[in-house]
Amino acid sequence: MRLFLVDDHPVVRAGLAALVGGEPDMEIVGEAANAADALRGIALRRPDVVLMDLRLGDGPDGVEATRKVRELPDRPQVLVLTTYETDADIVRAIDAGATGYVLKACPPDELFQAIRTAARGETALSPKVATRMLRRLRDPGPALTAREIEILQLLAKGAGNKEIARTLYITEATVKTHLVHVYGKLGVDTRTAAVTAAVERGLIRL
Amino acid sequence: MRLFLVDDHPVVRAGLAALVGGEPDMEIVGEAANAADALRGIALRRPDVVLMDLRLGDGPDGVEATRKVRELPDRPQVLVLTTYETDADIVRAIDAGATGYVLKACPPDELFQAIRTAARGETALSPKVATRMLRRLRDPGPALTAREIEILQLLAKGAGNKEIARTLYITEATVKTHLVHVYGKLGVDTRTAAVTAAVERGLIRL
DNA sequence: GGGCAGGTCAACCGATCGGTTGATGTGACC
DNA sequence: GGTCACATCAACCGATCGGTTGACCTGCCC
Numbered sequence: 001m002r003l004f005l006v007d008d009h010p011v012v013r014a015g016l017a018a019l020v021g022g023e024p025d026m027e028i029v030g031e032a033a034n035a036a037d038a039l040r041g042i043a044l045r046r047p048d049v050v051l052m053d054l055r056l057g058d059g060p061d062g063v064e065a066t067r068k069v070r071e072l073p074d075r076p077q078v079l080v081l082t083t084y085e086t087d088a089d090i091v092r093a094i095d096a097g098a099t100g101y102v103l104k105a106c107p108p109d110e111l112f113q114a115i116r117t118a119a120r121g122e123t124a125l126s127p128k129v130a131t132r133m134l135r136r137l138r139d140p141g142p143a144l145t146a147r148e149i150e151i152l153q154l155l156a157k158g159a160g161n162k163e164i165a166r167t168l169y170i171t172e173a174t175v176k177t178h179l180v181h182v183y184g185k186l187g188v189d190t191r192t193a194a195v196t197a198a199v200e201r202g203l204i205r206l
Numbered sequence: 207m208r209l210f211l212v213d214d215h216p217v218v219r220a221g222l223a224a225l226v227g228g229e230p231d232m233e234i235v236g237e238a239a240n241a242a243d244a245l246r247g248i249a250l251r252r253p254d255v256v257l258m259d260l261r262l263g264d265g266p267d268g269v270e271a272t273r274k275v276r277e278l279p280d281r282p283q284v285l286v287l288t289t290y291e292t293d294a295d296i297v298r299a300i301d302a303g304a305t306g307y308v309l310k311a312c313p314p315d316e317l318f319q320a321i322r323t324a325a326r327g328e329t330a331l332s333p334k335v336a337t338r339m340l341r342r343l344r345d346p347g348p349a350l351t352a353r354e355i356e357i358l359q360l361l362a363k364g365a366g367n368k369e370i371a372r373t374l375y376i377t378e379a380t381v382k383t384h385l386v387h388v389y390g391k392l393g394v395d396t397r398t399a400a401v402t403a404a405v406e407r408g409l410i411r412l
Numbered sequence: 413g414g415g416c417a418g419g420t421c422a423a424c425c426g427a428t429c430g431g432t433t434g435a436t437g438t439g440a441c442c
Numbered sequence: 443g444g445t446c447a448c449a450t451c452a453a454c455c456g457a458t459c460g461g462t463t464g465a466c467c468t469g470c471c472c
Binding site: 009017019083104156158189191200 | 219222312314317363395398399402405406
Binding site: 413414415416417418419420421422423424425426427428429430431432433434435436437438439440441442 | 443444445446447448449450451452453454455456457458459460461462463464465466467468469470471472
């Protein structure tokens with residue numbers, strides 16, 4: 001099994017290399033610390049599975065990188081290996097074509113299993129992640145619209161309704177309507193609480 | 207040089223072990239994934255330097271662990287090794303008795319240097335961290351009071367002025383006065399913007 | 413064609429917020 | 443003793459926000 005590592009932390013790359021070194025059926029054929037290097041390296045080394053971090057320091061993030069990797073001719077499997085477990089991160093990664101999603105905090109055996117599962121093209125999720133996804137399925141929750149997210153992002157910047165209206169080329173009345181919907185969906189009743197709730201759920205980033 | 211690792215990510219612990227394994231003057235005498243195990247292990251193994259992550263999953267965080275480690279009879283040096291680089295994290299760690307502060311994203315050589323520096327009891331800072339600290343020195347910035355931080359935390363929960371007043375046993379007028387000060391210090395003019403600014407500067411956590 | 417969800421807008425109200433000025437009391441520091 | 447930072451409170455104003463009701467249009471699915 002040929003693996004390619006994408007992570008901006010040298011320590012993590014060394015750790016994966018060390019752990020994988022103990023598995024006879026796995027081999028690391030390359031690594032990269034950012035999206036651009038990763039694309040080049042993956043096209044060249046043609047790994048079976050790419051282990052991808054979501055935060056990559058400067059430049060495009062892991063989600064973008066995943067999307068591009070999945071557009072390569074070989075379509076290598078991408079297993080996201082990251083620290084974060086917000087719904088939005090998970091959904092965005094899967095949506096970008098990731099085959100699985102594993103947390104760095106998971107025990108090594110779980111990671112190895114996930115890599116083997118991903119190599120077969122099957123979906124591999126950390127138990128914690130799987131639990132989270134199932135909870136989402138049982139309770140789909142609010143599901144904000146794209147417009148509402150847009151409003152939230154401006155809200156987080158501290159913009160007033162008037163400013164939001166100007167920015168989005170709509171009237172203040174419309175902004176207020178959207179806000180009422182957002183409050184309802186997030187179960188809050190002030191703009192500030194809406195922002196923190198949205199951040200905690202991974203709907204927006206600061 | 208006897209090292210002890212404290213990090214909740216098995217991958218990171220493996221990475222540090224692998225990297226340090228290449229340095230003849232270093233030896234890992236123990237590791238732990240949480241504060242309680244760390245305290246026990248460190249008291250037992252008596253390392254020269256403790257590599258400490260700030261986020262440790264459940265239980266007390268790295269700052270608390272650092273404080274307790276520094277209260278042990280041997281007073282081992284603590285080198286904080288983490289992903290985060292907000293001013294508040296750095297200051298809290300140093301304040302808790304950390305000898306140095308290094309980012310996981312740094313190249314291995316930098317890390318080794320920092321470990322050796324810390325072992326001598328001298329302060330070791332990542333260049334990125336050092337730059338940040340110097341900027342803070344040149345431009346001390348706002349420096350919010352404890353009371354103002356308290357207000358900010360309630361603000362982040364979406365509390366209105368009336369609720370903040372009730373919670374802190376002061377009048378609404380006083381809350382407004384504090385808020386005016388906070389706005390001025392953070393360079394914003396709405397409560398929502400104050401919250402995001404405070405989060406970005408690491409003054410409060412969500 | 414008939415829903416239905418999403419987006420847009422209007423008018424209105426009371427409550428809250430942002431900003432101001434001015435004041436008092438308390439510690440710390442020199 | 444003076445001064446300075448911090449925290450506390452009051453009264454006032456205009457602007458903004460939260461909440462409501464009702465309306466129209468579009469695109470989509472059945």
